[in-house]
Amino acid sequence: MKNFIFILVKEIRSYFNSPVAFVVATIFAVLTGYQFYVIFAKFSQLSFEVQTNPTIASQFGALNVTEMVIRPFFNVVAVVMLIMLPMLTMRAFAEEWKAGTMELLLTFPVRDEEAIMGKFAGCMGIFTMMLLLSLPSVALVGYFGDPEWEVVVTGYMGLFLMGGAFVSLGIFMSSITENQVIAAALSFAALLLLYMVGYTAGLVGETTGKVLEYLSIMFHFEKFAKGVLDTSDIIYYLIFMALFLFLSMRSLESKRWRG
Amino acid sequence: MIEVEHLTKKYGEARGINDVTFSVEKGEILGFLGPNGAGKTTTMRILTCFMPATSGTARVAGYDVFEDSLNVRRRIGYLPETVPLYTDMQVPTYLKFVAGLKDVPYREINSRVGELMERVGLTHMAHKFIGELSKGYRQRVGLAQSLINDPEVLVLDEPTIGLDPKQIIEIRSLIKGLAGERTIILSSHILPEVSAICKRIIIIDEGRVKAIDTPENLTTQLRVSDKVRARIGGPKEDVVKALWAMEGVKNVETGAGAEDSLPYVVEFSDGTIDRSSQVARAIVEKRWDLYELMPVKMSLEDIFIKIVTEEGN
Known part of the structure; x- marks a missing residue:
């Protein structure tokens, strides 16, 4: 536990000492903020038109700010996460393998799992800060409208769990190579693939489709964004994280043997 | 203090070391001598629990490096040849981090770091990031790092490589000053260095031990012209x-x-x-x-x- 905290603190410190945290968080805030502006501005334009023109109103029915702003916004955040998180996780182990600092770290009285969990938690810390940067947007919706706050809460829970899955996969990719670009490319490709398999679900047979849908990393987020907490979704993300953190451990071990 | 028996490490087909056997007494300074690629670093990496051996056993302070690795790692200080340090950290921050990981009691960390920085001559570099330091100062940080938990066994891989002559003399006298209670293994491919510091020398080549003796004996055995x-x-x-x-x-x-x-x-x-x-x-x-x-x-x-x-x- 003590080692875990020392490594966690060191990780967060080095994210801020090198500008990685600032760069990634800024890009994240700009992209999501911009998309939020587009979504919110469209919504207010629409509601203005509905007020002045009753024929449009009958077309849309009641305008729901949760469904038309909050949910699309969460989906945008999820996609930006998919792009930005590999850049956060790529350095986790790859940098240390390259610099040779891994050799020293592994000769300290630190268990492999403490090192991995410390790095995982460090990335999660930075990711949480990034996620907090999207709160003002949601607060703005709350100021001007009346969203369903339960959906906001479950949505953020979903984003957090999905981010954990992204980070664990990124950490694993970073543990198998000493090249940060390869680590980022591999994790981005893997996440994108896991994102896309959901779309092919309708094209294949029913059973295969179900399997693909279940594998899809975004499919499990949809219910969170609708305000539904489903244990199977939570378990999916937890198993996902456990699997890739375990694989990272095996990867460290195998690197040790090969020297 | 250190007992190594029939240690072998293979990298795929290539052999890192082959049937290496030796032992080191408590308080002894042992020199590892050999050309580049002879297997010095491999042996040290096994002793410091960075990598497991293919076969054979190694015990440090009574603990097996594979079975009881955490106990060995608690008692060892290691300075790898490349002196890998976190360049984005300041010197005291880095040393505190290592002290924490190496089980220095929380209350003693600050005093221990200050004490060591003075001992290796780093006090005036306290505000610098490690990335800004010259090779000689990095070496001192590396040495301080290895000493932070007051280890019983010190493993130094080519501790003076890449330093200028003045720095070499400083580091050497520093190492000599550490002897006594501590058991030290140091490797080098420079002979005068090893004979100046070490009580006993192991000559290793192509992964095999070629000779183990005191520098005097090695010399008298062969030197009489x-x-x-x-x-x-x-x-x-x-x-x-x-x-x-x-x-x-x-x-x-x-x-x-x-x-x-x-x-x-x-x-x-x-x-x-x-x-x-x-x-x-x-x-x-x-x-x-x-x-x-x-x-x-x-x-x-x-x-x-x-x-x-x-x-x-």
Whole structure:
């Protein structure tokens, strides 16, 4: 536990000492903020038109700010996460393998799992800060409208769990190579693939489709964004994280043997 | 303190080290000597629990490096050859981080870091990031890092490589000052360094142990020269003939120089006794002038090369 905290603190410190945290968080805030502006501005334009023109109103029915702003916004955040998180996780182990600092770290009285969990938690810390940067947007919706706050809460829970899955996969990719670009490319490709398999679900047979849908990393987020907490979704993300953190451990071990 | 038995490490087909056996007593400074790629680093990496061996056992302070790795790692300080440090950290921050991981009690961390920084001469670098430091100062940070938990065993891989002569002397005296309670293993491919610091030397080549002994013994065993160098004033051909006439002569070489005092090197087949007096007698008997006479001493370098090449053939 003590080692875990020392490594966690060191990780967060080095994210801020090198500008990685600032760069990634800024890009994240700009992209999501911009998309939020587009979504919110469209919504207010629409509601203005509905007020002045009753024929449009009958077309849309009641305008729901949760469904038309909050949910699309969460989906945008999820996609930006998919792009930005590999850049956060790529350095986790790859940098240390390259610099040779891994050799020293592994000769300290630190268990492999403490090192991995410390790095995982460090990335999660930075990711949480990034996620907090999207709160003002949601607060703005709350100021001007009346969203369903339960959906906001479950949505953020979903984003957090999905981010954990992204980070664990990124950490694993970073543990198998000493090249940060390869680590980022591999994790981005893997996440994108896991994102896309959901779309092919309708094209294949029913059973295969179900399997693909279940594998899809975004499919499990949809219910969170609708305000539904489903244990199977939570378990999916937890198993996902456990699997890739375990694989990272095996990867460290195998690197040790090969020297 | 350290017992290594039949240690073998294979990298795929290639062999890192092969059947290495040695032991180190408590408080001893052991030198690891060998050309680059001989297996010094591999041995050290196994001892420090960075990598497991393919076969054989190694025990440090009574704990097996594979079975009881955490207990070994708690008692060891390691400075790898490349001195890998986190360049984006400041010196005290880094040392505190290492102190924490190496189980220095939380309340003692600050005082311990301050004390060590003073000892290795880093106090005036406290505000700098490690990335800004020169090679010599990084080496000191690396050394401080290895000492932070007051380890029983210190493993230093080429601790003076890449330093300037002044820094080399400083680091060497620092290491010497650490001896006593601590057991130290240090590797080098520079002989004078090892013979200056170490009580015992292991010569390793192509993954195999070629010799283990004290520097003195290694030298006396082999150093008593089989060659005598003399500057003699006399007719060249007669001198060569007279030298050849001595007992046990293997070869006579004539060097270049002034006509009336040419240098000669006489090589004897048996190098265990000093032959200088024998040469002197031969010259004086002929009433030639003897300007200079000395056994050609084998340096540790010669011994090293001799051991490595002899065994190789």
